[in-house]
Amino acid sequence: MLVELVTTGSELLLGEITNYNSAYLSKQLNELGYFVVYHTTVGDNPQRMKDVLKTALSRADLVITTGGLGPTQGDMTKIIGAELMNRPLIYDQAIADSVQAWVTAHHGTVTMTENQKRQAMIPEGAAIFDNEAGTAPGVAMQGGGKNLVHLPGPPSEMRWMYENRLKPWLLKTFGSQGSIRSLYIKIYDMGEAFIEERLMDLVKDQSNPTLAMYARPGFVEVRLTARADSEEQAEALLEPLEEEVRSRLNDQIVSFNDETMADVLGREVRQAGYIVSAAESCTGGLIGSLITDIPGASDYFRGSAGTYCNEMKEKLLGVSHETLERYTAVSAETAAEMADGSRRLYGSDIAVSTTGIAGPGGGTEEQPVGLVYTGVSGPWGTLVHRDVYHGGRAEIKRRAAVRAIYYVVRYLVNHKNK
Amino acid sequence: MLVELVTTGSELLLGEITNYNSAYLSKQLNELGYFVVYHTTVGDNPQRMKDVLKTALSRADLVITTGGLGPTQGDMTKIIGAELMNRPLIYDQAIADSVQAWVTAHHGTVTMTENQKRQAMIPEGAAIFDNEAGTAPGVAMQGGGKNLVHLPGPPSEMRWMYENRLKPWLLKTFGSQGSIRSLYIKIYDMGEAFIEERLMDLVKDQSNPTLAMYARPGFVEVRLTARADSEEQAEALLEPLEEEVRSRLNDQIVSFNDETMADVLGREVRQAGYIVSAAESCTGGLIGSLITDIPGASDYFRGSAGTYCNEMKEKLLGVSHETLERYTAVSAETAAEMADGSRRLYGSDIAVSTTGIAGPGGGTEEQPVGLVYTGVSGPWGTLVHRDVYHGGRAEIKRRAAVRAIYYVVRYLVNHKNK
Numbered sequence: 001m002l003v004e005l006v007t008t009g010s011e012l013l014l015g016e017i018t019n020y021n022s023a024y025l026s027k028q029l030n031e032l033g034y035f036v037v038y039h040t041t042v043g044d045n046p047q048r049m050k051d052v053l054k055t056a057l058s059r060a061d062l063v064i065t066t067g068g069l070g071p072t073q074g075d076m077t078k079i080i081g082a083e084l085m086n087r088p089l090i091y092d093q094a095i096a097d098s099v100q101a102w103v104t105a106h107h108g109t110v111t112m113t114e115n116q117k118r119q120a121m122i123p124e125g126a127a128i129f130d131n132e133a134g135t136a137p138g139v140a141m142q143g144g145g146k147n148l149v150h151l152p153g154p155p156s157e158m159r160w161m162y163e164n165r166l167k168p169w170l171l172k173t174f175g176s177q178g179s180i181r182s183l184y185i186k187i188y189d190m191g192e193a194f195i196e197e198r199l200m201d202l203v204k205d206q207s208n209p210t211l212a213m214y215a216r217p218g219f220v221e222v223r224l225t226a227r228a229d230s231e232e233q234a235e236a237l238l239e240p241l242e243e244e245v246r247s248r249l250n251d252q253i254v255s256f257n258d259e260t261m262a263d264v265l266g267r268e269v270r271q272a273g274y275i276v277s278a279a280e281s282c283t284g285g286l287i288g289s290l291i292t293d294i295p296g297a298s299d300y301f302r303g304s305a306g307t308y309c310n311e312m313k314e315k316l317l318g319v320s321h322e323t324l325e326r327y328t329a330v331s332a333e334t335a336a337e338m339a340d341g342s343r344r345l346y347g348s349d350i351a352v353s354t355t356g357i358a359g360p361g362g363g364t365e366e367q368p369v370g371l372v373y374t375g376v377s378g379p380w381g382t383l384v385h386r387d388v389y390h391g392g393r394a395e396i397k398r399r400a401a402v403r404a405i406y407y408v409v410r411y412l413v414n415h416k417n418k
Numbered sequence: 419m420l421v422e423l424v425t426t427g428s429e430l431l432l433g434e435i436t437n438y439n440s441a442y443l444s445k446q447l448n449e450l451g452y453f454v455v456y457h458t459t460v461g462d463n464p465q466r467m468k469d470v471l472k473t474a475l476s477r478a479d480l481v482i483t484t485g486g487l488g489p490t491q492g493d494m495t496k497i498i499g500a501e502l503m504n505r506p507l508i509y510d511q512a513i514a515d516s517v518q519a520w521v522t523a524h525h526g527t528v529t530m531t532e533n534q535k536r537q538a539m540i541p542e543g544a545a546i547f548d549n550e551a552g553t554a555p556g557v558a559m560q561g562g563g564k565n566l567v568h569l570p571g572p573p574s575e576m577r578w579m580y581e582n583r584l585k586p587w588l589l590k591t592f593g594s595q596g597s598i599r600s601l602y603i604k605i606y607d608m609g610e611a612f613i614e615e616r617l618m619d620l621v622k623d624q625s626n627p628t629l630a631m632y633a634r635p636g637f638v639e640v641r642l643t644a645r646a647d648s649e650e651q652a653e654a655l656l657e658p659l660e661e662e663v664r665s666r667l668n669d670q671i672v673s674f675n676d677e678t679m680a681d682v683l684g685r686e687v688r689q690a691g692y693i694v695s696a697a698e699s700c701t702g703g704l705i706g707s708l709i710t711d712i713p714g715a716s717d718y719f720r721g722s723a724g725t726y727c728n729e730m731k732e733k734l735l736g737v738s739h740e741t742l743e744r745y746t747a748v749s750a751e752t753a754a755e756m757a758d759g760s761r762r763l764y765g766s767d768i769a770v771s772t773t774g775i776a777g778p779g780g781g782t783e784e785q786p787v788g789l790v791y792t793g794v795s796g797p798w799g800t801l802v803h804r805d806v807y808h809g810g811r812a813e814i815k816r817r818a819a820v821r822a823i824y825y826v827v828r829y830l831v832n833h834k835n836k
Contacts, residue, residue: 019441023437038466193533193534214435284706284707289707289815304703305724308720311720312721
């Protein structure tokens, strides 16, 4: 079943709020096996909204709107929807009573305004979704092979209504739409184009299962998705593709689904019984922050020494004055001594360091903006990596921090496998 | 001029990513006086994409797409756009050279893949937006009174391309579209409901200028907007409201527009000639990272000592063993000694520290998840603040880090005004 989501509200078109409703509903509906094929956003303009709903009903089987069900003049979605589905609006006493009860509970004993009463106007014959998270009821209309559903716009109400009203209604009305299984593989050390070259023939003529890839800050994500009538069938479809992809990426350190590289680091160092620390110049503390995003990181992480000036690199980490003079702070030599110094300072088994030029200023021809040296110091010696990252200052920091954590994992895994 | 934004990519329809591009572009374009009237999202399906672009070109004057310009098979936006605007695609050697240069700079001396070469195919006669934040160039085509623009999809590239390429092109091609002036005021120390109480009567019956407020992580944002034919008129409309709001918030430390609290900190400490440092336990390095997001932070920031275990709090910061034993690591006493210790260690004038329970585990009745002590040590003594933040682990860390920076600014401002 093809679905179009129509979000309404001028605040979306003004860029004042981000459209989280479409992402939420898409994820939920895809998990139920529905195909969401369009998202459309339109403002509080009756003619444009009518055109958008007409187009949506012509190209999708199920159209779900969010927003425009409230008590104000701008709230017109239900009126236009009822007109398009040829339903007169009828005053519903039960809904009026429940709106009154909600108003009384939340604002004391007050009379409903004329506008609030509008919320009790319901398209004839519609399924009514009463709203326990707010006042605006939702409705669903069926006719001519098309289905039009109106949900309220505030995300918390919309989510409550989906979970408690629309989802049960969909399951009852349309039965199972099959099952979807997805696997996400995050790859940290290859560009999109290179990954595609390695997986190219799997991408061609894809239908089911499908494979797609997305550039993320610091990694590329490959998504495998299979669709089938049952969970078991979807699983069976996905498995061979998953194995093929895994085997083609066998020398790559990856993370799966919601896992970050900091999760992988945690798993690897826990397994090895290692203690980790960091020393950060250009990343400013972001490596420490990413590592400590993982619950329980205190079991293996002792901290990150932020040394944002040469003096502290000497004092805290014992980087030699001569190294800083001779090679500058942004050099392989300094990165190596910083990592070694962090290991000594924290008494850790493995330490990672960064020093570089986050920009936007400070770049030269030999040391361009984005240049970052990453040191990894551990039981098998000290390695330094040189990278040039692109993007703005915050993005360069982020890419460098994610990659630094990856380099620690690679250091561990490479030596584990020997 | 009516604008439709078309975002492409199946990951949006699957709910895997949130549509930040539409919000960003809407905000920017509205500020230039353009009317964004539709957002549409469509997946990597050639027929549907073609239909969507056709509809968009029929109802808007300017259609801007994001996504689908990359080197993979799924990247088809430019091909379909060129077809609809009746332009053959032509291989552009200059673009090919710049893609090659980018590939070489970021991946070493390698040959472009066939797919990367596809990025150099340009619709005949199109304006070319070369992309210094990535490899995919953008294009703009004009014909039949319609304008079709293709921008890359990754948000950082798209933003760079808008700011440096599309915006100048729009101003040059279409001239002024009227003027909108907006002012964003970020308030760090009051809840939304309290702010609304203080500004309530300004919110009522608003038409032009308007006032709106949004809850953000760690602060509340108030937006004032005025629309007029000229910049001067818009300015004149906005000014009295701005003055009224500022006077009602006069005891609050706020930041304006894109400014973060770390920007305000930088301004204040530069002015005073102070050197800053930090000491972080529960925030793991995030304070250091936020402070170093500001270009030039190395002028006043020496670093943040990450001490994620008691031992390092003693060793690095000189927190006394007795304090840790008697009051635990999550206490006002520890926070104070950490801040004092960071000042000593880095030889700074002002230091900030955090120690708390980021969760999800580790909370008790006296020390619930979200409890954070923030210490500020400086020339006027050491202050400690106690807060309990809500949200998940990453959100608690973020709120605590933003608030910690705010506390340093408050410390400075309070003493400056005495």
